[in-house]
Amino acid sequence: MMKRWQALKRLLPLLAMFSLLLSGCGREDLSVLNPQGPVAEGQLGLITISISIMALVVVVVFVIAAYVLIKFRRKPGQNEVPVQVEGNHKLEIIWTAIPLLLVIVLAVPTIQKVFAYGEDKWNEEGVLQVEVTGHQFWWEFSYPQYDITTAQELLMPVDREVALRLRTADVLHSFWVPSLAGKTDTNPDGSINHMSLSTGNPGTYIGKCAELCGQSHGYMEFRVKAVEAEQFDAWVEAFKAPAVLPEDSQLAEKFRTNCLSCHAVGDQGGFLGPNLTGIGSRETIAGILLNDINGAKGSSPVKDNLVQWLSEPQEVKPGNTMPDPKELGFSDEEIEQIADYLANYKLDY
Template sequence: MLRRKGPSRLLLIFSTLLLGGCALNGPQSIFDTAGPVAASQADLFVYIFWFAVFVFVAVTAALVYAVFKYRRRGDDDGSVPDQIHGVAWLEAAWTVAPAVILVLIGFPTVRLILETESRVEPGQQDLVVNVTGYQWWWEFEYPELGVTTANELHIPTGRRVVLNLNSGDVLHSFWVPRLAGKRDLIPNQDNQLWLSADEAGLYRGQCAELCLGAHAYMRMRVIAESEAEFSAWANSFQQGGAQQVQAQVGTPQLEAGKALFKTKGCANCHAIAGYAQGQAAPDLTNFGVRTSLAAGVAENTPENLTNWIRNPQELKPGNLMPTLWAADDPKRDEEVAALVAYLESLGTQAPPTASVQARR
């Protein structure tokens, strides 16, 4: 009896863990939709699911019926049962039924593909964003607004957003489950995806194509906001907005951080409007108003940014950002604190009133 209970207990534990991982309203659930594209795709999924349930139940019922109806019994005389060579109505049924199901599934599927996945010409009200995937971060360029940023895509609610997709190195796949299905980014091949957000909020996404190294940490955030909030965000990048704030560094710590940004080599890879022109890593213009860092891996706080700069591999294993200070460098804590203070000031309305304390 004890041996029989073992597999049952294992099955119970496995089922509990499996069901525990199921959620219809998770941060990246395809069922908790927030846009018309994702909603249409979820509806189609549920529609096809019920056909699959019908097929499963029908086939299982037929199998169980055949097993019990024609099982070997104790009073059998051992003779071979009557052999049936074809039943016309039955063969017709199991040929026509699958064909009908395929038609009922195929027409709405093709229609939805044509509606949501065909290339579109952006209209006057549409927002166009050029998306480029890199190992392991995202670049978002708004050509009509003259804005380039990284890892956080700001969009206005209620407007169609047309994403022109490309890759700067290997295959990637853009996926924000609550807004739309995924679409591949292929080097030297333009691809397109459009989406729209029905309501304001933060929607999490990630790369859905294995791209080596830190692929699991190649995340993003889509921030949907009102038209007024989106305009204010875009205007903060314009001349007289972000560039002025970033040029008017005041406190000694911020001045030191700004200098360190170049002397430690950050400017070789990163760009900051009006100050640095690096192109190999995420653009840090207005970094201080972002909600996340390291491509959505951690919240953008001084403490997390300090840990990220001190030891990039600890926060995001496999990434390409170098460690700029040796562990025994006596100036490390003070210089890291200055760099953190400078980066957190970028894009804010005024320089921070309190300095960032050096971590000891």
């Protein structure tokens, strides 16, 4: 017994170190334990019920096991076989009924909430409609009520329910904003899935793709930004303003011919790639390069990230479908100029 205790004492520092390391593995903004809306709160309630039931079962089983081990352990000189209880109908009914009751307690609220959170609220009065399309490896958000399509940042007003229609342009993806709602797949069979979310707390919430979808699945982040209703209206108005192209006419023509064949700015451009309108106001470039607005004085994190992205898109996000600007004939100087232009293409809201 003493040897076992000494061995356990030697393991305690190691266990403490692993506990400390694991405590830093999570991100609060990606935690389902930090709900910021009614859907996430309801899902946390289901998690709490499940864990409570499991903990209750574990405690009861361990208590019974400990009691049996102590009460009915074989004593010195005791060799007779203990009284057997097989065929005891009362006990069999009890240990069959209790698990069944626990399953029912868990199943009823789970079924209610799962169906409720996947309900199609698209046509309900007052909701904000947003069509979500997953791409390799970015997210597209369309607002049919306002004739707006943007990318990587879903802007929504606080205290207003958002009805989502989710689809994919290629492979299976899964839309997930842990602080606001659970995971919903976008299926490549052409079907549309539905979900809704809302929050009363202004702020930025991190979203991820929760389904392995290719080489850069881990880099498929997006943002959900909840703002006051007045800010949302100002964003809509600013987004719909006419496009502003680079001042240099030669650069503007090259940008229009190459970049706007896939992307859009304002009322110009295509729809194959992410819409670039107001990209200088976004918190990230390519979803993962953070635009630190509190960077060093005189620096331009947005421009630096754009230069990095335009210079080596496959290094930043391997497997993406964006052509390398250098292969399209853009020089390093032109990439700098386009990065500067896009970094200053901001929306005031």
